[in-house]
Amino acid sequence: MSSKLKITKEGLNAIAITVDSYRIRVLIDAKKEILGSGIYNEEQYDEMLFKMFDEELLKYKLFNYLSNSNNFKTIRKFSEENSIEIRKTLSLLELLKNEKLIGVNEIYDIIEGDENTPESSSFKDLDIVKFDGDPSRVKSIYEPVKTIFETHNCSGCGLCAGICPVNCLEIYNGFGKIDEDKCIRCGLCYFVCPRSYLPVTVLNMTQDQASEIKNYSQVGHYLEAYSARTKLSEIAETCQDGGITSTCLYYLFDSKNIDKALGAKMSRTPWRPEPIILQKKEDVLSTTGTKYVSNPNLKILKDLNKSPSNLAVVGVPCMMQALLKSSIYNIGIPSLNQIKYRIGIFCMESFSYESFVKICEALKVDVKDVKKTNINKGKFFVYSNSGEELTVPIKEIGHLARGDCEVCFDLTSESADISIGSIGSPSGWNSVLIRTETGKELYQSLIENDLIESKPLADVKPGLPLLEKIAKSKKTKCTKHIDEKKTENLRYPHY
Numbered sequence: 001m002s003s004k005l006k007i008t009k010e011g012l013n014a015i016a017i018t019v020d021s022y023r024i025r026v027l028i029d030a031k032k033e034i035l036g037s038g039i040y041n042e043e044q045y046d047e048m049l050f051k052m053f054d055e056e057l058l059k060y061k062l063f064n065y066l067s068n069s070n071n072f073k074t075i076r077k078f079s080e081e082n083s084i085e086i087r088k089t090l091s092l093l094e095l096l097k098n099e100k101l102i103g104v105n106e107i108y109d110i111i112e113g114d115e116n117t118p119e120s121s122s123f124k125d126l127d128i129v130k131f132d133g134d135p136s137r138v139k140s141i142y143e144p145v146k147t148i149f150e151t152h153n154c155s156g157c158g159l160c161a162g163i164c165p166v167n168c169l170e171i172y173n174g175f176g177k178i179d180e181d182k183c184i185r186c187g188l189c190y191f192v193c194p195r196s197y198l199p200v201t202v203l204n205m206t207q208d209q210a211s212e213i214k215n216y217s218q219v220g221h222y223l224e225a226y227s228a229r230t231k232l233s234e235i236a237e238t239c240q241d242g243g244i245t246s247t248c249l250y251y252l253f254d255s256k257n258i259d260k261a262l263g264a265k266m267s268r269t270p271w272r273p274e275p276i277i278l279q280k281k282e283d284v285l286s287t288t289g290t291k292y293v294s295n296p297n298l299k300i301l302k303d304l305n306k307s308p309s310n311l312a313v314v315g316v317p318c319m320m321q322a323l324l325k326s327s328i329y330n331i332g333i334p335s336l337n338q339i340k341y342r343i344g345i346f347c348m349e350s351f352s353y354e355s356f357v358k359i360c361e362a363l364k365v366d367v368k369d370v371k372k373t374n375i376n377k378g379k380f381f382v383y384s385n386s387g388e389e390l391t392v393p394i395k396e397i398g399h400l401a402r403g404d405c406e407v408c409f410d411l412t413s414e415s416a417d418i419s420i421g422s423i424g425s426p427s428g429w430n431s432v433l434i435r436t437e438t439g440k441e442l443y444q445s446l447i448e449n450d451l452i453e454s455k456p457l458a459d460v461k462p463g464l465p466l467l468e469k470i471a472k473s474k475k476t477k478c479t480k481h482i483d484e485k486k487t488e489n490l491r492y493p494h495y
């Protein structure tokens with residue numbers, strides 16, 4: 001329990017609600033099952049319980065603090081009085097909103113454009129309304145993620161399976177399944193899932209270290225943008241484009257900044273990737289090359305609770321969102337606390353393994369004979385072992401992409417420390433967006449150690465304009481699909 005809590009009538013009220021909170025009670029009641037599953041030991045269980053208690057306490061304290069009419073000033077005042085950052089208070093506000101205990105309306109001023117500048121908006125204020133309700137009875141939003149699977153909102157990131165305290169979740173080939181008999185209905189999976197609710201405003205503020213809500217470009221917040229390629233010949237020979245992702249991992253192992261990395265490699269079935277924990281720089285070569293088949297990398301986090309490490313995670317945007325969300329709502333999950341670097345790759349869409357096989361069939365190539373795949377200039381490219389280049393327009397295979405990816409707004413891994421992809425750079429090079437100080441330090445080290453060639457993205461063609469254009473088209477597509485779900489009264493992710 002937080003030692004910082006002042007014993008006031010409101011404080012006692014918040015403690016009473018927290019002890020009675022569904023999320024706290026369920027963890028206490030299921031202690032035996034949780035320890036029996038072996039995912040977390042007793043010390044880790046206690047830490048998680050107390051951490052969640054602190055978070056819930058602060059949330060209910062905010063709920064009690066709100067009056068009938070509140071605005072951004074209220075949030076600022078609560079943050080000051082409790083010595084917490086505004087983005088922390090905003091993250092709690094988001095939780096209360098999703099628990100339907102409050103309503104929040106973001107108010108923006110529209111700034112008119114002219115022929116040279118498009119119309120834009122600027123944050124003005126929040127309009128927060130407190131509803132009548134009993135916070136301790138809130139259960140509905142902490143349901144198992146079965147509801148995310150069944151409503152085709154799951155991104156297949158794997159985090160729910162990576163943290164489930166009784167190990168009753170499996171994600172395979174992009175689709176999830178819960179062992180209902182083992183599930184204790186703690187809702188932790190729902191809590192970390194990027195497709196339940198995702199506080200995008202807070203995510204952006206966290207990346208920017210900002211204390212005010214700001215507007216962001218189509219590719220999210222970034223500090224610097226480059227075009228780069230590796231100088232390491234063994235990576236250059238096997239990599240897809242510029243080899244920057246592999247070079248990052250190579251350097252981090254070599255410099256002992258990390259002792260483990262989480263990525264994807266091909267399984268024994270050709271072109272069906274599987275998660276891998278890399279232990280040394282020599283392992284990096286087993287992960288080179290882009291894989292378009294869905295792979296729930298983050299599910300392997302459950303194997304990392306026992307041995308503390310400095311960890312780098314390579315993943316697609318939905319995985320980076322899951323990790324950043326979990327660090328904002330930190331409930332002391334040991335494997336998540338080990339993550340030092342989030343290396344995001346660009347992703348337009350992913351395919352199930354069966355769909356990938358269908359694409360190969362349409363191109364009249366055996367999956368076993370595929371050497372390399374790529375998406376570029378609106379086409380899906382397959383290069384065969386015999387040297388053939390086969391292509392199909394993306395719009396002709398769009399129907400084969402995972403339906404769940406339709407509600408994904410993020411092309412460029414906006415929640416990563418450093419984002420890497422091919423769009424925007426010439427062939428054989430990567431576009432790199434540096435988003436955080438951690439990412440900046442890493443990239444500088446690659447340059448200082450003479451591991452990469454680097455130039456500003458502004459100096460290459462097609463450059464940032466193309467990247468922004470494609471990122472915008474993904475956002476527009478996502479909004480369209482979410483609007484369709486809304487019209488049909490179907491569940492959609494709360495971004």
Ligand code: SF4
Pocket residue numbers: 143144145163164165166167168169178182183184185186187188189190
């Ligand atoms: S599936 Fe979700 S709700 Fe069920 S035990 Fe695992 S984390 Fe908890």
Ligand code: SF4
Pocket residue numbers: 145148149153154155156157158159160161171176189192193194195196296322
């Ligand atoms: S999006 Fe990720 S966390 Fe959510 S249900 Fe799917 S695999 Fe689990």
Ligand code: SF4
Pocket residue numbers: 155294316317318319347348349350404405408409410
């Ligand atoms: S399109 Fe989005 S949801 Fe689908 S795999 Fe890529 S990042 Fe994840």
